[in-house]
Amino acid sequence: MHLPIARLALALACARATVPPSPASPIEATGSPECGTGRAAEGSLLALQPDWATPLWHTAVAYRGGTCAPSGCKWADVCIPSWAERPRPAGPFLSAMDTVGYMPHDVGKVATVLSAEPCGEEWELRRHADGSLVARGVTEAPREPPDDGSTHPFERVGACFVDFSNVTAAGLYDLQTRGGNSTGIVVDANVYRAPLKQALAAFYMARCGQRTEPLSDPDLVTASLRGISVRPFAHDECHMEDGFVDERHTGEEGLERHRDGTGGFHDAGDYGKYTVNTAMAVGVLLHAWQHHAPALKCLELDGLPRAHPVMPYVLEEARYGLDWMLKMQKRDGRVYHKLTPSRFVGRGTLPDADRAKRFFAPWGTAATADLVAVAALGARMYAPFDPAYADALMDAALRSYAVLAAHPTEVIPDLSAFSTGDYVGQFNGNPNHDRGVRIWALSELYESTGNATFLDELEAHLSFFDTPTAQCAGNRDPLSMCKVADLVEWNQQRDMGIVPYLLSARSPDLRNASLVAEVGEQLRLVVDKWARTASYDPFGRHMGDFTKFGVSVWGINGEAARHALLFETARRALGVDHTRVSAATLHHLLGRNEERRSWVLKLGFNPPENPHHRPSFVFKDTWPGLLVGGPFPEWRDEWRSFASNEVAINWQAALVYALSALAPASCTSEAGPRKGREGRGNSYDA
Template sequence: MMDEIQYAAAVNQIGYPINGQKTAIFTEKTSEFHIEEEGTKKIVYRGRTSQPAYDQSSGSKVRRADFSELAKPGTYVVVDDEGNRSTPFALEERPYRELHKGLLKAFYYLRCGVTLDEKYAGEWGHESCHTKKGAVHGEEGLYLDGNGGWHDAGDYGKYVVAGAKAVADLLLAYEMYPNAFGESIPLPESDQVMPDVLHECKVELDFLFKMQDQRSGGVYHKLTTRHFPGLSVMPEDDLAELVFSPISATATACYAAIMAYASRVYRSYDPSYADRCLHSAEYAWEWLEKHPKAGGFKNPPDITTGEYGDDCITDEKYWAAAELYHTTSLEKYHTAFQQYSKESFPKCELGWADVGGYGTISYLRKGKTDENQALLSSLQQELILEAERLLQICEKDGYGISLEEKDYVRGSNMGLMNRAMILLFAMEWSSKPEYEKAAAQHLHYLLGQNTLHISYVTGFGTHSVMNPHHRPSVGDHVDAPVPGMVAGGPNRNLNDEIMERTLKGKPAAASYIDHEDSYAGNEITIYWNSPAVFVVSYFNQ
């Protein structure tokens, strides 16, 4: 466990773009501050903090310092009026280049079924794993190939709904901010033709193909062992039988959506692959049409791995219809989308359970036709209203982010980055500069500008997560954790034993412990990394 460290001010420990907003947050009674060059200690900026304001989520009074006027490249520290210093940070044109590559490289480290050799994995490599065929639950004697894809999280399960969200975030980042992906990570597949982000997404898409039942078009919900292995078990030592859990409507709809989306993105690189994606998406849609009353997924009695259950599947079908319509322009998908849009569910959420936001964004990015202007305008307005709601929360929050006290739950950093995504999406239809500034504050928070002065990305920042709930990081005998992985973050519900034992009475934003046993606060997942990639992509152009 990392010792608690107190710094003068909370800052983004990686840095700030030269022309961007630059802030620091004080919790001490300081009214003046200055910025020094690290090393020379030359003072390059002086300023005054704001008046103190009580921040409900952190339970403390905070003062903001704005030094956006400072625009000279370099490495600096913030110093308060008593001489206390912050962690160092950089001012650069593109301070997030290495972070961006690191967040993407994390998906490579999560690859299943292949050897991660030293050339690309460094000291965090391991042997190939989970290569045996999996048993299909409820169908005795049927075994299928499920090799490939990404391990979902701190465990080694592979889940369709989780994979679909993660790939969607990465594809959106690539489509909207292609200039962010000019550099190679590198990966074994790097070829200077197709961007590495698309090579990495293809690893998961190739696995997802194997999750579709070729007899029906339905999609198996997940591929896992029946129970989680021990926390120190390395991937190649997890030898229990793999099991394909039964087909679910949620997995099938998410599969249809992401495959339809992928077919558009990969069309210019590999038309035959794009065709395959689209055909499999349409086949999955046929299953949905034939099973209109299919509900959410529940674990079979003999399986205790992550359930990814979901009582509402309308949002998944809404997303699938949007992507299929966006790709094919066929009226049957448009009609279905219009019908689902009339039902009540969140249409601007980007979680693995509430995926309506992906349907909305896809439909808006498809653009106007003669017959859809009213619905298009309505969804645009709904997105802008959500961004405005988030902005109002940011204005009240001491750290300038859109999480209220109730939002510090398991995976709060996913909520943080999802909301930053919404703010950045809103900029596509409104040029309001406050959206960009608020999104930047969300990134600053993730990278250390928070009440705990911790960067929630392993390997990035002076004071970053060291003990994630991630089996290879625990079992590989390497001191440093696998880098580039976003930890779940503060969780006021204290849903695991170590949090319950050590964090009772802590404010919501301080309800976090950097401990490997804290699965409810310190686990990593593909869909906590993916929205972070999207947000950093915007600021890495």
């Protein structure tokens, strides 16, 4: 199990043997070369097979004879230059809680104890090191929710609460209850630093069109130790023939021809690349930077080759997706919908071994509007670091907007030649998807240019959604006609447009004041209902049992994490602070749930072992830092369960946003995250 740490105590070691280290003693360098300086004997195979009950956070870098960089080494000849021994046991967690840990002043340090017994039994929190008593109390029963529709429905279970929020001293603790002990509870100001880095590293590992180098950051899980040798989580150059245009797949006359579509991210469990979903991922990453720059400004991954070191790492990763989207844009501004094989392939191969021919799908207005949105947003975010690139993004956004203006009704791409993911809102329960994407595109265009034409068109689209505000607290119908939806997904993007609309910093302010007030009130109703639900739900879920009593959402975990963006928008625009609820959602994803497990691969206690993710399937070991989709409506730890156990870049970006909202400042000279209604600027909050 791979549990993140509060503090790392690095011990440089490596061994020539495959004998697992004794959990009772520190790892010793048995006849080892000088691993700390990167020296290894020529031809030696150096590997350690750990005892999986031993709580070790590991990194691995390949070396072959003498000193060499990871990129110049063969993976077969491996030395493990650094082990980080974590001062904590590997569970078990018999209570449902955040198994990664808590910030010292988090007022939501709550564990859910599943029990058929009445609440009121004693609990004790003790220091792990010496067993000394830190806090004690009695378990509390969940409050009875009102029967007035003011909360979302959830299933009642036999559960009691343990609230140890008054424990603020950093340390390692054990919780003792009648139902059993939960050991290794971390309280530390930096508890989310390593998980945030791991979540971002997952994007690098998902890059297409290049070799991804083995990472060497001691905060990260960088290699698999399953089997007899160390195997870095990396792949060679892949999909360099992307892609092809023809009449059957692309709907363009003439002979089959090649068009450069290299780059971008492998979308999910498969290796396809989809414009609509890439836009969602890139947009949320850019908002993470805009809203939580202190946590991301100095965050770097050791061992990562940087193409654009002038900008923060999160912006370089987002740019990798943006650059690919620009390749999906035709000269006239139309944007191809996706680039995939005709059908899903490659289940048993790494991306560099996938030889399937991949084709561009026809253009559509949704993909075109998505490019407008992220390019216009990117123009603001990249301007301080690369003005020429920002200008190129703005040019691309305006060119594609001209296409939207010429096609005021939705153009749905013909995907009949494909059986890969469609990412078409009309096919997924939302006939107003195209209008929602246009709202996002126009909102970003207005904020970047101040052009009143974009604002007028944006507000006309918003006015189309005419459900009275009083009915918009929690309408889970995909056909909802509220201006603010309580779902934010690739097929429900209008809330992505609400964010810049409500946080606009344009001067003079040309927005319709009554419309701004109406949109703001609908957002307040949505987040307030989420907050009330979280206060009653036995696992602190702000959506309740959404997949059981609402509309089944594929990727409910990503949806929940993405709501951190709306909570933050409400805080900044309306002064409605539900930071505790946003934190509770992260606690839920990291262990305070019915399964009592982290939903993030190799983070926290008992994460999934069999995700629908091709590289993990090949390795027979999960690639780290990836958020799985979650119950749909049930969850199974099986690779075939793509409906509940797949990964996807839009969910991953949501995890990055949620973690960055709570992570401490990454620059040692900066203060922690700021509070209040600041941060409505055009670029970012640094």
